[in-house]
Amino acid sequence: MQLALFLIFGGLAVAGALNLLLQRHPINSALSLVVVMMSLAVLYWSLGAEFLAASQVIVYSGAIMVFFVFVIMLLNAGEEERTTGSRAAYLVGFPGAAAIFCLLSFVFLSERKALGYTNIGGYLNHVTSNISEISTILFTKLLLPFEVTSILILVAILGAVVLARKEQ
Amino acid sequence: MSPNVLALLPELILTLAGVVVMLAEPCLKPGSSRKPLGWLAIAGTVAALAASWYQIQFGTIHAFSGTIQVDAFSVLFHFVIGSVVLVTLLGSIDFFEGNASHAGEYFALVLFGAVGMMLMTCSVELLMVFVGLEISSISTYIMCGFRKGQATGTESSIKYFLLGSFATAFFLYGVALSFGATGSTNIYAIAHGLETTATPALAFTALALILIGLGFKVSAAPFHVWTPDVYQGAPAPVVGLMSTAPKAAAFAVLLRITFTGFPTYQHRWAILMWVMAALSMTVGNLGALMQRDVKRMLAYSSIAHAGYLMVAFTAFPFDGIAAACFYTATYAAMNVGAFAVVTQIAGYDERARSIDDFTGLGQKRPYLAALLSFFLLSLIGIPFTGGFFGKFYVFSAAIHGGNVWLAVIGLLNSGVACFYYLRLLAAIYTRPGSESTRLNQLRRIGVPAAIGIGLAAVATGALGILPSGAVSFAEYASHSTLIEQGRQECAASPDSCHLQLQFDEK
Numbered sequence: 001m002q003l004a005l006f007l008i009f010g011g012l013a014v015a016g017a018l019n020l021l022l023q024r025h026p027i028n029s030a031l032s033l034v035v036v037m038m039s040l041a042v043l044y045w046s047l048g049a050e051f052l053a054a055s056q057v058i059v060y061s062g063a064i065m066v067f068f069v070f071v072i073m074l075l076n077a078g079e080e081e082r083t084t085g086s087r088a089a090y091l092v093g094f095p096g097a098a099a100i101f102c103l104l105s106f107v108f109l110s111e112r113k114a115l116g117y118t119n120i121g122g123y124l125n126h127v128t129s130n131i132s133e134i135s136t137i138l139f140t141k142l143l144l145p146f147e148v149t150s151i152l153i154l155v156a157i158l159g160a161v162v163l164a165r166k167e168q
Numbered sequence: 169m170s171p172n173v174l175a176l177l178p179e180l181i182l183t184l185a186g187v188v189v190m191l192a193e194p195c196l197k198p199g200s201s202r203k204p205l206g207w208l209a210i211a212g213t214v215a216a217l218a219a220s221w222y223q224i225q226f227g228t229i230h231a232f233s234g235t236i237q238v239d240a241f242s243v244l245f246h247f248v249i250g251s252v253v254l255v256t257l258l259g260s261i262d263f264f265e266g267n268a269s270h271a272g273e274y275f276a277l278v279l280f281g282a283v284g285m286m287l288m289t290c291s292v293e294l295l296m297v298f299v300g301l302e303i304s305s306i307s308t309y310i311m312c313g314f315r316k317g318q319a320t321g322t323e324s325s326i327k328y329f330l331l332g333s334f335a336t337a338f339f340l341y342g343v344a345l346s347f348g349a350t351g352s353t354n355i356y357a358i359a360h361g362l363e364t365t366a367t368p369a370l371a372f373t374a375l376a377l378i379l380i381g382l383g384f385k386v387s388a389a390p391f392h393v394w395t396p397d398v399y400q401g402a403p404a405p406v407v408g409l410m411s412t413a414p415k416a417a418a419f420a421v422l423l424r425i426t427f428t429g430f431p432t433y434q435h436r437w438a439i440l441m442w443v444m445a446a447l448s449m450t451v452g453n454l455g456a457l458m459q460r461d462v463k464r465m466l467a468y469s470s471i472a473h474a475g476y477l478m479v480a481f482t483a484f485p486f487d488g489i490a491a492a493c494f495y496t497a498t499y500a501a502m503n504v505g506a507f508a509v510v511t512q513i514a515g516y517d518e519r520a521r522s523i524d525d526f527t528g529l530g531q532k533r534p535y536l537a538a539l540l541s542f543f544l545l546s547l548i549g550i551p552f553t554g555g556f557f558g559k560f561y562v563f564s565a566a567i568h569g570g571n572v573w574l575a576v577i578g579l580l581n582s583g584v585a586c587f588y589y590l591r592l593l594a595a596i597y598t599r600p601g602s603e604s605t606r607l608n609q610l611r612r613i614g615v616p617a618a619i620g621i622g623l624a625a626v627a628t629g630a631l632g633i634l635p636s637g638a639v640s641f642a643e644y645a646s647h648s649t650l651i652e653q654g655r656q657e658c659a660a661s662p663d664s665c666h667l668q669l670q671f672d673e674k
Contacts, residue, residue: 103373104373107369107370107373108370110369111366111367111369111370114366114367115348115367115370140233141233141234141235141293142235142293142295143232143233143235144232144235144236144291144293144296145235145293145295145296145298145299148287148296148299148300148303149299151183151280151283151284151303152284152299152302152303152306154187154190154280155277155280155281155284155303155306155307155310156306158190158273158276158277158280158310159277159306159307159309159310161273162270162273162274162277162310162314163310163313165270166316
């Protein structure tokens, strides 16, 4: 079943990502991004990361995508204009992306035995619980990064104020 | 004081000052002076520097379950970052007065950015490093576009934001993969896990991705493309800050990750560093030769200086860290000084941009011209300036580590670099033509800015004439990080403990 899930939703994610790039209207691209995010959530869930899957749906598909769609609607963004693009982007960008893709697949495939296996079943029969482990580590070892994130958000809010204000 | 408070004392002070400045800003009337907020920010920075100084006497402080490690290494970088922020704030007080209506937000962003950078230098947990990196980057993205109504400012901000986010993604992916390979994101746990890892290729890929992310932040070639455009469009004091402090923080992280996190792979990552150093030096210096705009020229020069600094990574750990620490300090002093002078000459709306606009500065403003020449001579690496000893230690460390050819490339590059710095110097001391009026309406330089430039000049001069104190502090910093790695290994496996206390703790 895991293989079937992977093939269906992995394919859906790739198709959504390609559609995202090829669509001309921003709203179509945004909706394809929802497809990508949801398929990724299913992939995370099938790997036994149920907390990550849930937060992926809530944060990305829920919060961030709604923001995207709102912004597109408020700006009343029309169809994008295509330019020919820079030559350097074609000459370096595509080979570069292909090289990184090949490198990562090579690394993952060559080390797949050592990396081990995981499945959906773990948390269903209470062998492991991601949520309890994440909460333990979040409030002990990773307490400081968790707290300091508040400064990060503060800076982002301050930045939004600076960028939105009109100078006389 | 609890170690958790003690370890984060400078960051806590800066955060507090930043929050107070941010909250006071909307309470002031729209047209009123923002100078009091600037002085508040300066007071916060000075207090943070004092707190850092206070931390030295406690040796190595561990806090927040091994997330934070404050040692001489972090204190040194705290000093560099704090001093750069101080000089920048002193130079910005008059810069924004009457030009931007809400300058208080700028002061708050500078302080928050400094918090992020300081957290990067004292954390040994990659997630903490990531949060610090994001704080410092996001505040810099915003400060780049602080000058409203100028297309180049917006371009600079957007370009930096998009490319910077892309680079951060690489860094984060590297952190995730190193967690996959070793089961931890703590630098010492990674070092320990690497000895027994079943997936060495994955671990090395992780390091390579981290190098891409941080290489972007320090603008090392081939990840340097954003630098000239962003520096050209951003306000001059911001460029002075972002070309030194975030780079110092990123180099501190890079030093910790490579030398204490992945020491097992030094023979492999040293090759990557070799290539990046050689490329950065060459691309930076050749690119600077072709520039007529002073800020773009200094942008390429900062790429070249990132390259000189990366030469230190090919040396032996102790020499390399010490040389890199010293070079970061000298580079920060001279570069922030050069940009502080450019800020004063160009002004808010950048009257003087190209090298020709600086013609005749020596006659009109002899003191400013002399200071700018001093910083430029230090950037060249003339003896008895900080830049000379910085380069000297880096290249001698590389030769000691057996990388003679890299040192030769570096020296050849220093020769090329003379040309474009001297071109600017020649323009400064040329008699102005009749049509040159750009420098005529120069504002009087304010007292705070003069103090800031003076501080940078004193630091550059002191590091060149009396480097022994700074060198021994850099060596102490290097020792304090490396010995900690040995301690952690001994705690993990006491049987195979071969800790050598080569350098007595001071």
